[in-house]
Amino acid sequence: MPQQHAKNAFYAQSGGVTAVINASAAGIIETARKYRNKIAKVYAGRDGIIGALTEDLIDTSKESAAAIKALRHTPSGAFGSCRYKLKSLEQNRREYERLIEVFQAHDIGFFFYNGGGDSADTCLKISQLSDTMGYPIQAIHVPKTVDNDLPVTDNCPGFGSVAKYIAVSTREASFDVASMSKTSTKVFILEVMGRHAGWIAAAGGIASSKDTEIPIVILFPEVAFDKSRFLAKVDEMAGRYGYCSVVVSEGVKGADGKFLSDQGLRDAFGHAQLGGVAPVVAGIVKEGLGLKYHWAVADYLQRSARHIASKTDVQQAYAMGKAAVELAVKGCNSVMPTIVRLADKPYKWKIGSVPLDQVANVEKMMPKDFISDDGFGITAKCRAYLEPLIQGEDYPPYKNGMPQYVRLKNVPVKRKLSVEFKI
Amino acid sequence: MPQQHAKNAFYAQSGGVTAVINASAAGIIETARKYRNKIAKVYAGRDGIIGALTEDLIDTSKESAAAIKALRHTPSGAFGSCRYKLKSLEQNRREYERLIEVFQAHDIGFFFYNGGGDSADTCLKISQLSDTMGYPIQAIHVPKTVDNDLPVTDNCPGFGSVAKYIAVSTREASFDVASMSKTSTKVFILEVMGRHAGWIAAAGGIASSKDTEIPIVILFPEVAFDKSRFLAKVDEMAGRYGYCSVVVSEGVKGADGKFLSDQGLRDAFGHAQLGGVAPVVAGIVKEGLGLKYHWAVADYLQRSARHIASKTDVQQAYAMGKAAVELAVKGCNSVMPTIVRLADKPYKWKIGSVPLDQVANVEKMMPKDFISDDGFGITAKCRAYLEPLIQGEDYPPYKNGMPQYVRLKNVPVKRKLSVEFKI
Numbered sequence: 118m119p120q121q122h123a124k125n126a127f128y129a130q131s132g133g134v135t136a137v138i139n140a141s142a143a144g145i146i147e148t149a150r151k152y153r154n155k156i157a158k159v160y161a162g163r164d165g166i167i168g169a170l171t172e173d174l175i176d177t178s179k180e181s182a183a184a185i186k187a188l189r190h191t192p193s194g195a196f197g198s199c200r201y202k203l204k205s206l207e208q209n210r211r212e213y214e215r216l217i218e219v220f221q222a223h224d225i226g227f228f229f230y231n232g233g234g235d236s237a238d239t240c241l242k243i244s245q246l247s248d249t250m251g252y253p254i255q256a257i258h259v260p261k262t263v264d265n266d267l268p269v270t271d272n273c274p275g276f277g278s279v280a281k282y283i284a285v286s287t288r289e290a291s292f293d294v295a296s297m298s299k300t301s302t303k304v305f306i307l308e309v310m311g312r313h314a315g316w317i318a319a320a321g322g323i324a325s326s327k328d329t330e331i332p333i334v335i336l337f338p339e340v341a342f343d344k345s346r347f348l349a350k351v352d353e354m355a356g357r358y359g360y361c362s363v364v365v366s367e368g369v370k371g372a373d374g375k376f377l378s379d380q381g382l383r384d385a386f387g388h389a390q391l392g393g394v395a396p397v398v399a400g401i402v403k404e405g406l407g408l409k410y411h412w413a414v415a416d417y418l419q420r421s422a423r424h425i426a427s428k429t430d431v432q433q434a435y436a437m438g439k440a441a442v443e444l445a446v447k448g449c450n451s452v453m454p455t456i457v458r459l460a461d462k463p464y465k466w467k468i469g470s471v472p473l474d475q476v477a478n479v480e481k482m483m484p485k486d487f488i489s490d491d492g493f494g495i496t497a498k499c500r501a502y503l504e505p506l507i508q509g510e511d512y513p514p515y516k517n518g519m520p521q522y523v524r525l526k527n528v529p530v531k532r533k534l535s536v537e538f539k540i
Numbered sequence: 541m542p543q544q545h546a547k548n549a550f551y552a553q554s555g556g557v558t559a560v561i562n563a564s565a566a567g568i569i570e571t572a573r574k575y576r577n578k579i580a581k582v583y584a585g586r587d588g589i590i591g592a593l594t595e596d597l598i599d600t601s602k603e604s605a606a607a608i609k610a611l612r613h614t615p616s617g618a619f620g621s622c623r624y625k626l627k628s629l630e631q632n633r634r635e636y637e638r639l640i641e642v643f644q645a646h647d648i649g650f651f652f653y654n655g656g657g658d659s660a661d662t663c664l665k666i667s668q669l670s671d672t673m674g675y676p677i678q679a680i681h682v683p684k685t686v687d688n689d690l691p692v693t694d695n696c697p698g699f700g701s702v703a704k705y706i707a708v709s710t711r712e713a714s715f716d717v718a719s720m721s722k723t724s725t726k727v728f729i730l731e732v733m734g735r736h737a738g739w740i741a742a743a744g745g746i747a748s749s750k751d752t753e754i755p756i757v758i759l760f761p762e763v764a765f766d767k768s769r770f771l772a773k774v775d776e777m778a779g780r781y782g783y784c785s786v787v788v789s790e791g792v793k794g795a796d797g798k799f800l801s802d803q804g805l806r807d808a809f810g811h812a813q814l815g816g817v818a819p820v821v822a823g824i825v826k827e828g829l830g831l832k833y834h835w836a837v838a839d840y841l842q843r844s845a846r847h848i849a850s851k852t853d854v855q856q857a858y859a860m861g862k863a864a865v866e867l868a869v870k871g872c873n874s875v876m877p878t879i880v881r882l883a884d885k886p887y888k889w890k891i892g893s894v895p896l897d898q899v900a901n902v903e904k905m906m907p908k909d910f911i912s913d914d915g916f917g918i919t920a921k922c923r924a925y926l927e928p929l930i931q932g933e934d935y936p937p938y939k940n941g942m943p944q945y946v947r948l949k950n951v952p953v954k955r956k957l958s959v960e961f962k963i
């Protein structure tokens with residue numbers, strides 16, 4: 118049997134970027150460079166899957182080994198990302214067909230898609246369609262999401278670093294508040310990401326540990342906000358410790374199912390203001406308890422904070438990229454590499470894989486027994502799950518006091534198709 | 541002449557705490573321990589000067605050498621701080637007299653006050669009053685303020701670390717926004733501290749450098765906010781780069797002299813909401829340009845972020861504490877050690893000192909030629925001033941992925957006075 122010629126690979130970053138998604142890109146590109154007999158070049162989509170649809174491909178072979186290595190310590194999406202969600206095959210078959218056309222024109226035989234639940238679904242569909250269209254593509258999904266909501270895998274690259282940022286920041290701000298609480302701020306409120314699940318808010322809980330106890334009240338999206346119970350809890354904590362930190366998920370809802378952040382804030386002219394939930398909670402504390410407060414909204418800082426990334430997370434993000442290529446060269450299709458936990462303490466994990474039809478459209482919520490009975494804290498089980506994910510520091514290199522993040526050349530691949538595609 | 545017996549020292553932390561104020565405390569305590577023939581014990585005020593007024597002193601000699609050493613890497617105020625401002629001698633002479641009584645009762649001959657402009661003034665008054673009351677106290681002010689507004693000293697310990705945090709965070713969030721700007725957020729707004737001066741906002745400007753250019757618009761409290769000019773600037777930047785980051789000082793005012801944050805935000809019931817300025821700026825961007833935005837409020841995270849402290853700042857904070865004790869044992873009174881800049885590049889500095897009457901009630905504003913002509917950026921001169929202050933990293937030790945910050949025993953000194961003092 119003649120040896121098959123080496124095909125090119127396509128790689129795209131999808132959805133919200135993270136502090137470590139580029140580490141997965143480095144894992145893919147560096148590993149692919151070791152299998153040149155199977156994978157010729159890695160092309161990246163400029164701005165994610167949009168780059169494939171518009172035939173705007175980036176030739177990663179033009180990047181030096183040093184630049185690709187530096188991706189490991191660079192946050193954000195080095196090739197650009199997007200939130201463009203492909204519709205169902207029935208609704209917009211043309212999009213999928215276009216992808217196959219572009220892949221065919223550029224001799225692409227491997228599709229690596231680095232994202233969350235939606236991109237796992239896209240990945241699965243492309244694999245199915247390439248079959249029916251008679252142009253074979255091996256589609257491998259590379260897990261990434263700060264929301265930590267992909268099924269099967271023990272955790273998702275990107276989450277561990279956000280968790281570490283939130284845990285460290287909550288500890289630091291709590292030390293600050295504690296030291297001035299006698300005459301100043303008594304309640305500090307930190308708003309964190311997580312519209313559907315409380316994974317990130319839960320990380321605020323590990324700011325407090327046996328050797329460094331801190332009064333922390335967590336508001337999870339999983340627990341309907343109950344004003345009087347919340348105020349009683351804060352009052353009790355502030356009474357006992359002199360201060361209290363509140364970590365509130367942006368996705369917290371009231372008993373009416375409405376987001377607490379949608380409180381209809383208006384400016385002096387009556388215009389609606391899109392506010393965060395932290396000032397709303399601050400207002401509730403002020404009105405209900407009359408305690409002095411401060412609030413912070415971490416927003417993008419939390420998911421881009423490569424300077425305090427979790428070493429475990431960086432390693433796993435890289436390992437997922439590497440494993441994706443290894444699965445591809447072994448001939449696998451329609452799969453996702455996973456992180457399999459072997460032990461909590463000391464933490465041990467290995468790489469597994471799962472067929473994509475078990476991943477697409479399945480959201481992993483936080484287990485009920487991860488939230489304490491009163492709904493305001495994390496359980497020992499949750500702590501045992503979270504703590505390994507923030508282990509280790511992996512500092513980027515600094516020059517003149519600033520982290521040195523790489524910017525790639527992102528050289529375009531010459532277009533081959535005559536037809537433009539409008540997004 | 542007989543050798544004078546060693547007197548005790550009093551140390552207090554004043555005003556808003558920082559990531560490195562405890563490094564000054566370590567400098568004082570460790571250095572004082574080397575001069576036991578001159579300084580017997582260092583007593584700290586619990587919750588700052590309030591501890592002196594209420595005779596609530598902490599005996600730092602009960603802390604191990606390891607615990608005091610760990611102060612160097614611990615943010616916040618280890619003995620507690622307060623914003624209690626002593627009134628003028630005429631208005632409340634009783635407070636000053638009480639301080640002298642407490643100092644006399646505990647054989648205190650040295651007063652180290654670690655704070656900003658107000659505490660320099662208090663320090664000066666205590667020195668003057670101790671003279672007139674015939675109980676000699678050597679009062680030394682130890683500079684500390686994230687606001688960087690003390691005169692004479694080149695910069696203030698605490699500022700460099702906030703500057704580093706803001707520069708790093710702005711760079712990281714800008715990378716995040718850049719990578720998704722094609723289909724998502726185009727304007728990112730970060731609110732930073734600085735009610736009177738734009739020093740901290742200026743630090744956002746060094747997120748952008750020659751090798752890593754980033755479009756950043758800074759809103760300084762020194763420049764009256766002009767909505768149409770601001771919108772034109774953001775529009776131009778977003779047009780040219782595809783995205784834009786805005787660093788806004790909490791102290792920005794409109795042409796009417798009112799804080800931009802005081803826009804009279806109200807909830808659905810008409811209650812006034814104390815909001816930050818970031819959501820106000822976001823609303824202006826949305827209404828004026830229709831661009832997708834995100835906003836963050838760093839609040840206490842910026843001044844407690846010991847995990848990304850500037851090594852230069854830590855060294856200077858420690859050096860100021862050490863110098864204060866050395867000035868004291870030399871017999872100096874009513875002075876403040878200062879940082880004297882010798883060269884920008886490579887950065888060189890030495891320790892100086894200044895009489896307190898040249899410090900008290902003088903605020904150092906940002907020079908006009910530090911702000912670019914259009915009012916939205918920093919000049920080369922400002923960059924040359926700022927960059928040395930964020931040089932170097934000084935990471936705290938970690939255990940299980942979390943920074944190990946020390947908590948002292950804070951053992952009280954037995955009270956000697958029979959009269960209580962009400963604050």
